[in-house]
Amino acid sequence: METDTERGLKERLESICKGVRWDVVRMIGLAGSGHPGGSLSCVEILVCLYFYKMRHRPSDPQWPERDRFVLSKGHAAPTLYSVLARAGYFPREELWKLRRLGSMLQGHPDMKRTPGVDLSTGSLGQGLSAACGMALGLRIQRNPARVYALIGDGESQEGGIWEAAMLAGHHRLTNLVAFTDYNSLQIDGPCCEIVSLGDISAKWRSFGWEVYEVDGHDVLEICRTLDLADNASSPTMIIAHTVKGKGVSFMENSVEFHGKAPTREEMERALREIEES
Amino acid sequence: MIPDKGTRHTRDAYAEALLELGEKDHRIVVMDADLAKSTQTERFKERFPERFIDCGVAEQNLMATAAGLAATGKIVFASSFAMFATGRAYDQVRNTIAYSCLNVKICASHGGITVGEDGSSHQALEDVALMRLIPGMKVVVPADYYEAREAVKTAAYVDGPFYIRLGRPKFPVLFDEGYRFQLGKALLLRPGKDVTILACGIMVYNSLVAADILAREGVEAEVLNVHTIKPLDEEAILASAAKTGRVVTCEDHSVLGGLGGAVAELLSEKLPVPLKRVGIQDRFGVSGGVEELMEHFGLTPEHVAEAARSLLRRSL
Numbered sequence: 001m002e003t004d005t006e007r008g009l010k011e012r013l014e015s016i017c018k019g020v021r022w023d024v025v026r027m028i029g030l031a032g033s034g035h036p037g038g039s040l041s042c043v044e045i046l047v048c049l050y051f052y053k054m055r056h057r058p059s060d061p062q063w064p065e066r067d068r069f070v071l072s073k074g075h076a077a078p079t080l081y082s083v084l085a086r087a088g089y090f091p092r093e094e095l096w097k098l099r100r101l102g103s104m105l106q107g108h109p110d111m112k113r114t115p116g117v118d119l120s121t122g123s124l125g126q127g128l129s130a131a132c133g134m135a136l137g138l139r140i141q142r143n144p145a146r147v148y149a150l151i152g153d154g155e156s157q158e159g160g161i162w163e164a165a166m167l168a169g170h171h172r173l174t175n176l177v178a179f180t181d182y183n184s185l186q187i188d189g190p191c192c193e194i195v196s197l198g199d200i201s202a203k204w205r206s207f208g209w210e211v212y213e214v215d216g217h218d219v220l221e222i223c224r225t226l227d228l229a230d231n232a233s234s235p236t237m238i239i240a241h242t243v244k245g246k247g248v249s250f251m252e253n254s255v256e257f258h259g260k261a262p263t264r265e266e267m268e269r270a271l272r273e274i275e276e277s
Numbered sequence: 278m279i280p281d282k283g284t285r286h287t288r289d290a291y292a293e294a295l296l297e298l299g300e301k302d303h304r305i306v307v308m309d310a311d312l313a314k315s316t317q318t319e320r321f322k323e324r325f326p327e328r329f330i331d332c333g334v335a336e337q338n339l340m341a342t343a344a345g346l347a348a349t350g351k352i353v354f355a356s357s358f359a360m361f362a363t364g365r366a367y368d369q370v371r372n373t374i375a376y377s378c379l380n381v382k383i384c385a386s387h388g389g390i391t392v393g394e395d396g397s398s399h400q401a402l403e404d405v406a407l408m409r410l411i412p413g414m415k416v417v418v419p420a421d422y423y424e425a426r427e428a429v430k431t432a433a434y435v436d437g438p439f440y441i442r443l444g445r446p447k448f449p450v451l452f453d454e455g456y457r458f459q460l461g462k463a464l465l466l467r468p469g470k471d472v473t474i475l476a477c478g479i480m481v482y483n484s485l486v487a488a489d490i491l492a493r494e495g496v497e498a499e500v501l502n503v504h505t506i507k508p509l510d511e512e513a514i515l516a517s518a519a520k521t522g523r524v525v526t527c528e529d530h531s532v533l534g535g536l537g538g539a540v541a542e543l544l545s546e547k548l549p550v551p552l553k554r555v556g557i558q559d560r561f562g563v564s565g566g567v568e569e570l571m572e573h574f575g576l577t578p579e580h581v582a583e584a585a586r587s588l589l590r591r592s593l
Binding site: 064068070110111112118119120121122123125126127129130131132133134135136137138140141143159160163164166167 | 306327328330332333335337338340341342343344345346347348349350351368369372373376377378
């Protein structure tokens with residue numbers, strides 16, 4: 001059951017998601033390269049974080065008490081950039097310079113170049129470890145800020161993810177909340193055919209994490225789960241079941257659009273679809 | 278003659294510098310990967326348990342976690358054996374620490390062939406080369422206890438990533454309490470005019486012994502302690518090379534990419550003079566005692582002296 005407030009929240013967040021999807025398709029289309037599939041699958045997650053959950057100040061990106069976000073699956077950078085621009089970290093015009101020489105928006109997130117990016121990522125399997133480091137650092141400082149991270153399902157094949165899982169569980173990092181963008185596809189095909197993740201929830205639980213499974217495109221479910229995680233007695237993993245390429249019919253569940261930009265014609269078609277949705 | 282000041286572990290120097298740093302600066306955090314007894318970070322753990330994190334046998338996680346800690350304003354010292362800190366975790370060091378110029382100081386012990394009996398898998402012979410390739414990384418190979426201690430204290434307050442290579446065995450002591458470490462400044466230990474010997478780490482002592490041998494043969498060798506491999510003291514090296522016209526490099530490391538490699542790059546571009554690189558000749562290590570291995574791989578004072586003689590013969 002949705003309350004009136006929730007209905008208002010849902011409308012607000014979904015409207016931002018629609019805008020972010022439009023940005024993402026246009027950014028990658030204009031850049032002529034990038035990763036549309038895994039960028040579109042995590043739109044709701046990032047929008048709920050930056051426009052609902054996280055305490056942050058776009059006018060003061062280095063605010064010491066801000067909640068942190070680590071995009072461990074760094075190839076979804078366009079989604080992060082659009083969200084940061086819409087939150088007010090930098091002008092939206094910057095988005096159209098993605099991946100160009102001299103742009104503040106690199107192919108993968110760069111904390112030294114882009115206001116609002118808390119950690120440089122791109123090489124998979126490292127961001128979650130760094131998020132653990134942040135959570136440990138904040139805990140040592142008695143800083144109440146929290147750390148959020150997003151990993152990919154394909155990325156979960158990296159051993160480093162499980163090294164981080166073990167460390168966070170051991171230290172009971174209650175200030176750490178991670179999402180898995182479970183869109184079920186990786187570059188070479190379906191994850192279950194390449195190297196299956198098996199019972200992913202059981203895996204995280206066995207490492208000492210509190211685990212939730214959500215529909216990764218249901219903003220209210222994501223928000224409610226994020227609220228639950230505030231009171232966790234261990235690190236939290238939210239397995240978000242998503243659709244790769246979500247929101248653009250010919251990109252949905254397509255392996256091809258993992259790392260391929262739309263042509264100009266495809267881009268125009270995708271933008272129209274998003275506008276009419 | 279070199280005064281006998283005994284031998285001491287560079288790892289002990291590391292531990293003592295950490296205690297001093299930790300006492301006065303609450304931002305200092307120390308991390309290890311299940312080698313705290315060997316790297317000596319255990320002593321920091323005993324004094325400041327709340328600022329010590331052991332990642333277990335997980336060096337990749339060690340480095341990426343260190344990056345996250347540094348991103349919250351900590352000055353992080355991360356330790357393991359040189360092999361694993363630089364080899365296993367190279368991607369993490371490059372992409373997550375160094376690319377964003379984060380304040381992680383990698384202090385790795387057990388560098389070089391002088392690891393001894395553990396053999397090839399634990400003898401890092403390419404760690405200096407790997408770290409030197411990364412933009413912005415500072416690379417220091419201390420020659421003794423005091424130099425190691427002061428280098429560690431310096432590293433804490435030089436912004437950005439730093440690599441310090443420590444040894445397993447005790448190194449002969451060359452300096453004393455008052456030693457002042459200057460990052461990027463080669464230290465003239467013995468002036469000479471016939472040949473320049475550039476050395477780092479444990480090979481500094483061997484180079485001084487080699488200079489004594491050469492002196493008895495009427496050859497005046499100039500010995501420089503090039504503790505900082507990056508940034509390299511180009512000025513001092515070029516000045517000495519211009520004076521003597523011959524250069525020998527000495528390191529307990531592959532002749533590719535470390536001190537010898539760096540000096541070869543410098544001289545071939547700016548002052549091509551005959552060069553001989555004493556070090557491991559593009560081979561893997563083997564098990565053995567430290568002295569035996571120094572002999573086997575050609576790192577003794579006599580080998581250094583012979584390298585110098587070969588250059589002198591060449592120019593006759």
